Amino acid sequence: MFTGLVEEVGTIVSIVETGANHRITIKAPNSAKELKEGDSIAVSGVCLTALNIKSDTFCADLAKETWLRTSFSRITEGAEINLELPLKVDARMGGHIVQGHVDGTGRLVGLEAIANADDFWLLIDIPEDVEKYVVFKGSIAIEGISLTVAKLEGLRLTIAIIPHTIKMTNLKSLKSGDPMNIETDIVAKYLEKWTLRDKQAHALTVDRLVAQGF
Numbered sequence: 001m002f003t004g005l006v007e008e009v010g011t012i013v014s015i016v017e018t019g020a021n022h023r024i025t026i027k028a029p030n031s032a033k034e035l036k037e038g039d040s041i042a043v044s045g046v047c048l049t050a051l052n053i054k055s056d057t058f059c060a061d062l063a064k065e066t067w068l069r070t071s072f073s074r075i076t077e078g079a080e081i082n083l084e085l086p087l088k089v090d091a092r093m094g095g096h097i098v099q100g101h102v103d104g105t106g107r108l109v110g111l112e113a114i115a116n117a118d119d120f121w122l123l124i125d126i127p128e129d130v131e132k133y134v135v136f137k138g139s140i141a142i143e144g145i146s147l148t149v150a151k152l153e154g155l156r157l158t159i160a161i162i163p164h165t166i167k168m169t170n171l172k173s174l175k176s177g178d179p180m181n182i183e184t185d186i187v188a189k190y191l192e193k194w195t196l197r198d199k200q201a202h203a204l205t206v207d208r209l210v211a212q213g214f
Contacts, residue, residue, distance in 0.1 A: 002047070003093060004098045010027055010043075011028075021061060023060070028083055031085060032057055033055075037053060042086075045098070045145075048060040049061070071105055071179040083144075098183060107177060108123075108178045111171060121160065122160075134149055134152055140183070143181050
């Protein structure tokens, strides 16, 4: 489990395609020192397994599904990616609960400076099947960053970004049109399941009563 608080911005050193899969090598001096073979690590919001760990690099294998359904499809050598090690049991819980299971990719519209402020508006167009889990002031992970929804108009998502977030993440390296990994709040998914279950139970009860002549 992760929190969406980025610990290091790594750099893609190489991408090797083997059949339908890809192996990426990431330069990350701080994270590499903390990793053991087989450990999980969030890479721009995607939970991956660390392999072939060196003093300042590690590798991760990407299945075809992961490559196609995430923002990894746009990465090239030299690309910056957000890194977060798993949450420790005795650590404070900042951010929000992030699993590293991407729900879909949005498209970066822009990162616009807010007039008379040091902050920015992050504008993203999100998929229709993701929109239903996004709510005003709710939590959302974008490229593995725990953020708060400021506005949602149709499929256009707006998030306020402070200068610290720009400095400590890969947002400054992205350009308009780039895909961005999105993971919505797990709580919303549970609520949807419980609501559907209650509706189904109610419908079954009504059917039984009708069948019994009530």
